[in-house]
Amino acid sequence: MSIHNDSEFKSALDQLPVAEQRKLAARFAQSVSPLCKDSRVAAAIEAGLQSVTGDDKLTPIYNAVRGVCVESYTECGHMADWANQAGHFVAEAAAACVMPEVALHGANPAWDAAMRARMARTCASIADGSGTETSEAKNQYHLLDEYLNA
Amino acid sequence: MSAKALEHGINAFVEQIDRPVASFFNSCVHCGMCADACLFYTETGDPKYTPIHKLEPMRKVWKQKFTFWGKLMYKLGLSKPVTEAELEEWEPLVYDSCTLCGRCSLVCPVGNDITYMIRKAREGMVAAGHAPDGLKGATIRAVEIGSPMGVTWKTVQAQIKHTQENTGLQIPVDQKGADYMVIMSSMEIVNFPEYLGSLARIFKEAGISWTICSDATEATNSGIQIGSSDIAAQLVQRIVDGAEKLGVKYVISPECGHAYTAIRWEGPNLIGRPYPFEVIHILELLDQLREQGRLRTEGTETARMSFHDPCQLVRRGGLVEQPRRLLKMVASNYVDMPDPGIWNWCCGGGGGVSANDRADALQLRVFSRKKSQLDTARVETLVTCCANCRIVLEDGLEHYQMAIPVVGLTETLAKHLVTTPQETAKTETEQGEG
Numbered sequence: 001m002s003i004h005n006d007s008e009f010k011s012a013l014d015q016l017p018v019a020e021q022r023k024l025a026a027r028f029a030q031s032v033s034p035l036c037k038d039s040r041v042a043a044a045i046e047a048g049l050q051s052v053t054g055d056d057k058l059t060p061i062y063n064a065v066r067g068v069c070v071e072s073y074t075e076c077g078h079m080a081d082w083a084n085q086a087g088h089f090v091a092e093a094a095a096a097c098v099m100p101e102v103a104l105h106g107a108n109p110a111w112d113a114a115m116r117a118r119m120a121r122t123c124a125s126i127a128d129g130s131g132t133e134t135s136e137a138k139n140q141y142h143l144l145d146e147y148l149n150a
Numbered sequence: 151m152s153a154k155a156l157e158h159g160i161n162a163f164v165e166q167i168d169r170p171v172a173s174f175f176n177s178c179v180h181c182g183m184c185a186d187a188c189l190f191y192t193e194t195g196d197p198k199y200t201p202i203h204k205l206e207p208m209r210k211v212w213k214q215k216f217t218f219w220g221k222l223m224y225k226l227g228l229s230k231p232v233t234e235a236e237l238e239e240w241e242p243l244v245y246d247s248c249t250l251c252g253r254c255s256l257v258c259p260v261g262n263d264i265t266y267m268i269r270k271a272r273e274g275m276v277a278a279g280h281a282p283d284g285l286k287g288a289t290i291r292a293v294e295i296g297s298p299m300g301v302t303w304k305t306v307q308a309q310i311k312h313t314q315e316n317t318g319l320q321i322p323v324d325q326k327g328a329d330y331m332v333i334m335s336s337m338e339i340v341n342f343p344e345y346l347g348s349l350a351r352i353f354k355e356a357g358i359s360w361t362i363c364s365d366a367t368e369a370t371n372s373g374i375q376i377g378s379s380d381i382a383a384q385l386v387q388r389i390v391d392g393a394e395k396l397g398v399k400y401v402i403s404p405e406c407g408h409a410y411t412a413i414r415w416e417g418p419n420l421i422g423r424p425y426p427f428e429v430i431h432i433l434e435l436l437d438q439l440r441e442q443g444r445l446r447t448e449g450t451e452t453a454r455m456s457f458h459d460p461c462q463l464v465r466r467g468g469l470v471e472q473p474r475r476l477l478k479m480v481a482s483n484y485v486d487m488p489d490p491g492i493w494n495w496c497c498g499g500g501g502g503v504s505a506n507d508r509a510d511a512l513q514l515r516v517f518s519r520k521k522s523q524l525d526t527a528r529v530e531t532l533v534t535c536c537a538n539c540r541i542v543l544e545d546g547l548e549h550y551q552m553a554i555p556v557v558g559l560t561e562t563l564a565k566h567l568v569t570t571p572q573e574t575a576k577t578e579t580e581q582g583e584g
Contacts, residue, residue, distance in 0.1 A: 006316065063553070070548040073341055076538040077288035077372065077505025080299045080340045088341075103553060105453040105531065115316065119343055122312040126305050137315055 002148075003141040012144060013110045020147075022048050022097050025113035027143050029093035032120040032136070035083075036090035040064040048097030055100040062098045069095055082127035089120035114140050156234050159278020163211040163232075166270040174262040175212045178202055184254035184264055189496050190247040193516040201254035201264045204243040207232045208271045234278075241280040244271055246509035250375075250408070250501035251461035256492065265466075272377025281376050282506040289372040289381060296388070298372045298505070299336035306367050309343045319350045324396065325361035330435075331398040331427075332362050333369035333389060333413070335406035337537035345405060345537075348564030352436070355569060356444040360402075366392025369404050371412035375502030382412060383420040389413060393427050403431045405558055407462030407500055407536040414467070431463065432560060433535055437472040440479065447566035450482035453530040457486070457559075458520075458543060459494035460536035473559055477533055480566045487523040495519045499542030517546030524554060535559040 003009050013021060026048025033045055044065040052058060072088035074080050093116035096109045114137075121136040182200065185191040190199035197203070210232050213220030223229040254264040275281060288298035295302060310321045322328065330353075338345040353360050366389045373382030393401050403410045412420075414429045439445035457477055463469045470491045478484050489495060498516045503509045520543070524532070532554050534540055543556045 006318065059553075063551075066553075067548060070544050073541050073544065074299060074337075075504050075541055076335075076337050076370075076499070077284060077298045077375075077502065079287070079291065080301060080305075080336070082305070085340060100553075103555065105451060115344070118312065118316060122308055122343070126308045 003144050006137070009114070009137075009141055009144060010108075010111055012148065013108055013114075016110070018101075018104065018109065019051060019053065021108055021110040023051055024110040024144065024147055025093070025097040027147070028110065028113045028117045028140055029090065029097055031139060031143065032086075032090050032093065032117045032124075035120050035124050036068075036087035036094075038068050038087070038091065040068050041087075041091050041094045044094035044098045048094070052098070055102055058098045058100045062095060062100055062103075065091055065095045065098065082123045086120045086123035086127060089116045089123060092116040093120065153234075155277075155279045156232075156237070159237060159274050159280070160211060160232060162277035163208050163271070163274035164215055166273045167208070167212050167216060168270075170263065171208075171267055171270055172212060172216055174264070174267055175205075175209050177260045178262060179260060181259060183257050183259060187253040187257040189249070189251070189253070189498060189516045189519055190512070193518050194512075198243060199247050201248070201268070202262075204240065204248060205264070205267050205271055207236050207240050208267070208274060211274075237275065237278050237280045241275060241282070242508065244268060244275050245282050245285065246503060246506060246512055248501060249461065249496045249498065249503050251496035252466045253461075253493075253496070256465065269374075269377065273379060274377075276377045282502075282508055284506040284508070285372065285376045285502045288502075288505045289376050289378065292368070292370070292372040292385060293381060297336045297339075297368050298370055299340055301336045301339045301368070303364055303367070306339055306362075309339050309346065310362070312343060313347045313350060317347045317350050319354055321346065321350055322361040324364050325359075326396050328359045328361035328396060328398055330358060330360040330400045330402050331366075331393050331396060332360055332402050332404070333409070334367055334404045335370045335409055335537050336368060337370075337406065337541070338404055339367075341541065342537055342558060342561075344561045345558060348558075348561040349432070351564050351567055351569070352439070352445060352560070355446075355567060356439045358439075361396060361398070363392035363396055365395070369406055369409035369413065371409060372502070372505075374408055374412045374416060375505070379420060382416065386413060386417040386420050390417070390421060390425060393425070398427055400428050400430050400435075401425075402435060403429055405432060405535045405537055405560060407460040407467075407538060410467050411462045431467070431469060433463070433469055433472045433476065436476055436560065436563065440476060445563070446568040447479045447563060448568050449566050450480050451531065451562070452482060454483045454485055454528060455481040455531045455533055456484070456524075456527055456529040457490075458497065458532055458534040458539055459491060460534060460539045461494070461496050461500055463535060464494060465492045473535055476563060477559060480562060481533075485527050485529065487527040487529065489523065495523060497539045497542040498546065499538060504538055504542055513542065514546060514549045517542075517549065520546055521550045521552065524552065529554055532556045533559050533562055
C-alpha cells in the first residue's frame with residue numbers, strides 16, 4: 001500500500017481533478033452508508049459514484065442531502081443520539097460528493113467526505129458501545145490506493 | 151401547579167429584586183425603544199414581544215412589595231397579586247422569545263439592563279415551576295451526567311481518540327502544571343469534533359502547554375439559561391475544581407456564547423470568590439498568538455465571507471475586533487453584514503431557545519432578520535464562533551432555502567495553518583508507530 005498516513009492521503013487527493021475527487025468522496029461515503037438509511041443520502045452517493053456533473057443536476061441532489069444534514073444535527077441542549085449522529089455525518093459525507101461547483105470555493109470533496117466518514121464511524125462506535133476502535137482511515141487509504149492503481 | 155409553587159416563585163422574584171432591578175423598574179420611561187431593538191418584536195410586529203413587557207409579573211411584584219403606592223394599593227385590594235395564570239402566560243415570553251441577546255439593554259435611553267432583569271425573572275419563573283421542558287431536561291442532564299446533551303467522559307475519550315488519529319497529535323489529558331485548560335461545549339463533542347483537532351494543531355504550532363481535565367470538560371451552563379443560580383454555581387464550581395486540581399494558569403472558554411458569560415462574567419459571583427486562574431476566550435488567545443507571530447496562516451478563501459457575531463461573545467462579551475482580525479488573515483473577500491459588531495442581530499436561538507422545542511417555529515420566523523442581513527451583504531460563506539449559533543444558522547438557512555455554508559472560525563484558521571516540517575515529520579512518525 002502506498003498511502004500510509006493523512007499527509008500522503010491528502011496530498012494524493014489534492015492532485016486529483018475535482019471530478020475524480022467527487023468519485024472518491026462517494027466511495028468514502030459509501031463505505032459508511034449502512035449507518036444512514038435516508039434515501040436522499042443514498043441518492044447523493046449514487047450520483048457521486050455515477051460521476052454526475054453540472055450544477056443544474058448537482059444542485060437539487062445537494063439541496064436534498066443538505067436537508068438531511070440539517071434535520072439530523074443534534075441541537076444544543078438535546079440528548080445526543082449517537083446512532084442518529086453517525087447518520088448525520090454520513091449525510092455530510094454524501095453532501096460533499098455532490099456539492100455544486102459554485103459552492104466549492106477550492107474545497108476538496110474527497111478529503112471532506114473522508115473526514116465526515118471517520119466521524120460517522122466514531123459516532124457509531126460510541127452508539128454500539130464497542131469502544132473507540134475504528135479503522136476507517138486505513139480503509140480510506142486502501143480505497144485510494146485501489147483507485148490510483150486501477 | 152400548586153399554590154406553594156406560586157408562592158416560591160413570588161418569593162424568588164422578591165429575592166431577585168436587587169438595587170439595580172428596582173432602579174431599572176423605577177426609571178423605565180415606557181419609550182418602547184427596546185421593542186425596536188428586539189428581534190422577536192421587529193420580525194413579528196407583536197407588541198407582546200416588547201422586552202420590558204416580558205417582565206410584567208416581576209414588575210408587578212416589585213411595585214406591590216417595594217413601592218409606597220404599590221404597597222398601599224395592594225393593601226386596599228386595588229392591585230391584584232400575580233397569579234398562576236399570569237406566570238403561565240408569561241413563560242413563553244420569558245423563555246421562547248428572549249435569547250438574552252442584550253440588544254434591548256444597549257438601546258435603553260435610561261441605561262436599564264433589561265437582559266439582566268430577564269435573567270433575574272427566569273429565577274422566579276423556574277422556582278414557580280414555569281420553565282420549558284427542554285431546558286429542564288438539559289439542566290437535569292447537566293447536573294446528573296455532566297452535560298446537557300448527555301455526553302459522558304467515555305464519549306469525550308472516543309472523540310479524543312478520533313482526533314488523535316486524524317491529526318497524529320497527542321491530546322493531553324489531566325496534565326498537572328499545564329498553562330491552559332481547554333473546556334468544550336457538548337456541541338463541539340457531538341457535532342463539531344473538528345474543533346478539538348483544530349486546537350491541537352494550532353497549539354502544537356504555537357508551542358502552547360495545554361490540557362483537558364477529565365473531571366471538567368463541559369463548558370456550557372444550563373443553570374444560566376434556565377435561571378437557577380444554584381445550579382449555575384454548581385456547574386461553574388466543577389470547572390474551578392478541575393482547574394485548581396491541575397494548577398493551570400488559564401481556562402480557555404470555547405466557541406460557545408453563553409459558556410463564556412457563565413465562566414468569565416458570572417462565575418466568580420456565583421461561587422462567591424475570585425478564581426486563582428484567568429479565563430480567556432479561544433478567540434482572545436488566538437488573536438494574541440496572531441499578534442505574537444505564533445499563529446501563521448497561508449492562502450486565503452476566495453468566497454465572499456462574513457462573520458456572524460454571537461451576542462454573548464461580541465455585544466455582551468466585548469470580543470468585537472478579535473474575530474475580524476483573525477478572519478481577515480484567511481478571507482480575501484471579507485464583508486461585514488449590516489449592523490455588525492455590538493449591533494448585530496441574534497441568530498434567534500440563544501439563551502436556551504434552541505433547547506426549547508416549543509420555540510422552534512418562532513425561532514425560524516425571526517430568522518428573517520438574519521436572512522435580510524445575509525442577502526444585503528451577498529454573503530457566500532458565513533463564519534461564526536459559537537456552536538449553537540452555527541446550528542441555528544444552518545436551520546434558518548435551510549428553512550429559507552439559502553445555500554450558504556456555515557463554518558467555525560477556529561477550524562477555518564486551522565485549515566490555513568502554516569505547519570513546520572518538523573510537525574509533519576513527527577506526525578508521520580507517530581502514525582507509523584501507531
